[in-house]
Amino acid sequence: MAKDRFQAPDYYLIDELLTDEHKLIRDSAREWVKREVSPIIEDACQKAEFPKHLIKGLAEVGAFGPYIPTEYGGGGLDQISYGLIMQELERGDSGIRSTASVQSSLVMYPIYTYGTEEQRKKYLPKLATGQWMGCFGLTEPDHGSNPGGMVTNIKDKGSHYLLNGAKMWISNAPFADIAVVWAKDEEGTIRGLIVERGMKGFTTPETHGKWSLRASATGELVFDNVEVPKENLLPNVKGLKGPLGCLNSARYGIAWGALGAAMDCYDSALRYSKERKQFGRPIGGFQLQQKKLAEMLTEITKGQLLVWRLGKLKNENRATPAQISMAKRNNVYTALWCAREARQIHGGMGITGEYPIMRHMMNLESVITYEGTHDIHLLITGMDITGENAFGG
Amino acid sequence: MKILVCISHVPDTTSKINFTDDKKSFVTQGIQYIINPSDEIALARALELTEKDGGTVTVINVGDNSTEATIRKALAIGATDAVRVNAAPRDAFFVAKQIAEYAGKNSFDMILCGRESIDYNGSQVPSMVAEMLSLPAVNSVKSLNVEGSTATLDREIEGGKEVVTCPLPCVVSATEGMAEPRIPNMRGIMSARTKPLTVIEPVTAENMQQIVSYDKPQPRTQVKLIDAANVAALVDALHNEAKVI
Numbered sequence: 001m002a003k004d005r006f007q008a009p010d011y012y013l014i015d016e017l018l019t020d021e022h023k024l025i026r027d028s029a030r031e032w033v034k035r036e037v038s039p040i041i042e043d044a045c046q047k048a049e050f051p052k053h054l055i056k057g058l059a060e061v062g063a064f065g066p067y068i069p070t071e072y073g074g075g076g077l078d079q080i081s082y083g084l085i086m087q088e089l090e091r092g093d094s095g096i097r098s099t100a101s102v103q104s105s106l107v108m109y110p111i112y113t114y115g116t117e118e119q120r121k122k123y124l125p126k127l128a129t130g131q132w133m134g135c136f137g138l139t140e141p142d143h144g145s146n147p148g149g150m151v152t153n154i155k156d157k158g159s160h161y162l163l164n165g166a167k168m169w170i171s172n173a174p175f176a177d178i179a180v181v182w183a184k185d186e187e188g189t190i191r192g193l194i195v196e197r198g199m200k201g202f203t204t205p206e207t208h209g210k211w212s213l214r215a216s217a218t219g220e221l222v223f224d225n226v227e228v229p230k231e232n233l234l235p236n237v238k239g240l241k242g243p244l245g246c247l248n249s250a251r252y253g254i255a256w257g258a259l260g261a262a263m264d265c266y267d268s269a270l271r272y273s274k275e276r277k278q279f280g281r282p283i284g285g286f287q288l289q290q291k292k293l294a295e296m297l298t299e300i301t302k303g304q305l306l307v308w309r310l311g312k313l314k315n316e317n318r319a320t321p322a323q324i325s326m327a328k329r330n331n332v333y334t335a336l337w338c339a340r341e342a343r344q345i346h347g348g349m350g351i352t353g354e355y356p357i358m359r360h361m362m363n364l365e366s367v368i369t370y371e372g373t374h375d376i377h378l379l380i381t382g383m384d385i386t387g388e389n390a391f392g393g
Numbered sequence: 394m395k396i397l398v399c400i401s402h403v404p405d406t407t408s409k410i411n412f413t414d415d416k417k418s419f420v421t422q423g424i425q426y427i428i429n430p431s432d433e434i435a436l437a438r439a440l441e442l443t444e445k446d447g448g449t450v451t452v453i454n455v456g457d458n459s460t461e462a463t464i465r466k467a468l469a470i471g472a473t474d475a476v477r478v479n480a481a482p483r484d485a486f487f488v489a490k491q492i493a494e495y496a497g498k499n500s501f502d503m504i505l506c507g508r509e510s511i512d513y514n515g516s517q518v519p520s521m522v523a524e525m526l527s528l529p530a531v532n533s534v535k536s537l538n539v540e541g542s543t544a545t546l547d548r549e550i551e552g553g554k555e556v557v558t559c560p561l562p563c564v565v566s567a568t569e570g571m572a573e574p575r576i577p578n579m580r581g582i583m584s585a586r587t588k589p590l591t592v593i594e595p596v597t598a599e600n601m602q603q604i605v606s607y608d609k610p611q612p613r614t615q616v617k618l619i620d621a622a623n624v625a626a627l628v629d630a631l632h633n634e635a636k637v638i
Contacts, residue, residue, distance in 0.1 A: 007407050013423065015425075020461070020462035020465060021465075021582065021586075023462070024462070024465065024466055024469060024577065024582055025579070025582055028469075028576050028577045028578070028579075028582065031576045032576050035576065060578040060579065060580075061576075061578060061579060062578070062579030062582075066579065070583070075579050075583065076583065077579075077583075
């Protein structure tokens with residue numbers, strides 16, 4: 001890939017809404033992405049390999065549990081800092097951001113929020129440094145948008161729980177040291193457990209042949225009579241609100257992250273439109289290209305204001321799940337649309353690995369589906385404003 | 394070892410530079426500021442030296458309170474503490490005088506600066522500080538090593554390399570190659586919150602320079618290519634179009 005010349009758009013001077021520390025955190029993550037991610041990411045995607053050597057750096061820039069209190073190895077930072085880190089990582093690649101989202105919001109968050117003090121002390125410091133990596137098992141082959149229908153189950157065997165079932169589309173699964181797994185108990189109540197690699201009957205086959213998130217490892221979690229110690233149950237939550245709480249945190253990060261991908265597409269398209277000449281002048285001088293660029297920047301700016309406000313609400317513990325759904329849905333769609341517009345501005349070059357556009361576009365096809373599909377988030381907003389449940393069933 | 398690193402607060406290299414209509418000042422709205430790149434190299438080398446052999450790194454900046462975010466970044470990168478001389482820098486002599494005043498009272502083993510700041514590109518401060526403190530100054534240094542009380546320095550010179558040694562304390566200005574600038578990590582950013590940043594008032598210094606006006610460089614003009622074999626056309630263009638001969 002060509003040298004990373006990214007310059008972030010800030011049309012509404014949104015930087016003025018951030019603290020000096022927010023900007024330092026963001027700029028450090030941005031610099032790290034330029035130095036460590038951009039030079040290798042195209043190759044990693046082409047080869048469909050997760051660049052494992054980035055884990056240490058991800059931990060250092062604060063990508064693992066930035067909002068987890070410092071006493072457990074986290075950063076003790078606010079939600080806007082978390083969002084900004086996700087934005088910068090996804091500016092590099094959605095797959096790298098996914099790895100960080102899973103570690104922070106789907107593994108560290110539930111252990112911190114629903115776990116015992118012993119579980120927090122045992123797992124969080126190692127997850128914060130990347131010494132241990134985690135994954136999150138909710139989705140099943142037959143239960144995606146309807147996780148409450150899951151069939152993975154636990155049976156109380158006195159000294160331990162016996163876990164059976166399978167989870168699918170699990171980011172980080174192939175190399176994760178631990179998995180936060182959601183399963184139904186004998187009463188049909190959803191419970192969370194921490195399953196460790198090495199437990200007998202627990203395997204994590206990798207999913208091959210993806211056209212999206214190729215630099216992130218995805219796999220299955222298969223549980224065949226796995227004996228999980230009782231102390232590995234997350235005691236402080238029961239029911240679907242457990243996993244949904246995690247998803248709220250992750251979706252919030254994705255709303256910021258997707259904007260990073262949108263910004264990268266816009267920035268690349270803007271630069272290309274000034275450099276590429278046709279009919280004797282830069283293509284940026286033609287109205288149809290200006291329309292694309294102007295609309296991209298408008299949507300990005302709206303998205304920036306959306307997540308900044310959402311971050312403020314989240315800092316005050318006032319962000320509702322429906323508000324988070326709106327931001328995730330809007331910003332991921334914005335990013336995917338920007339990628340498609342940017343691809344056209346780049347002409348044929350847009351399909352090559354010389355530019356990040358096609359990689360972002362393909363990645364975003366996953367992002368618009370995982371963590372609540374585009375359609376499901378619409379129904380969440382619909383239910384929130386009408387009071388009517390349109391999910392069916 | 395006790396090292397003082399001088400840092401300037403300068404516009405990011407990608408910033409669009411504009412001046413006020415009266416050409417008297419620089420428009421700061423929308424400008425992102427950074428640590429001057431060669432100062433960042435100096436800071437990185439200072440940290441390498443103290444991490445290896447022990448010691449402290451103090452950063453000093455002459456500026457009003459708008460520079461504190463830049464100073465915090467230096468602390469986040471790893472400096473032990475920081476000093477801000479509370480004054481808008483007027484010229485190189487003024488800045489050098491403030492640094493020399495502080496350094497003279499706090500006996501450092503080495504004063505490290507960047508080769509030049511990317512805003513005014515004066516390259517004057519390091520030598521002035523050295524002169525004011527009667528210390529040796531070595532400029533544009535690509536490699537710096539310390540053995541006991543002697544520094545060995547590589548300088549890039551026209552067509553080659555010069556290796557010099559000088560006793561500590563000394564003033565060194567850094568250029569590319571001396572060290573890789575560091576990115577602050579989250580632990581560094583968090584610890585920077587509580588590291589000491591002392592604000593001191595400036596000493597009086599004579600005004601040696603005055604900025605009369607600012608102008609942008611002329612925009613680049615179109616290049617006209619003339620066939621190498623067609624000397625007559627070249628002469629004609631230089632004479633009648635460019636009017637230089």
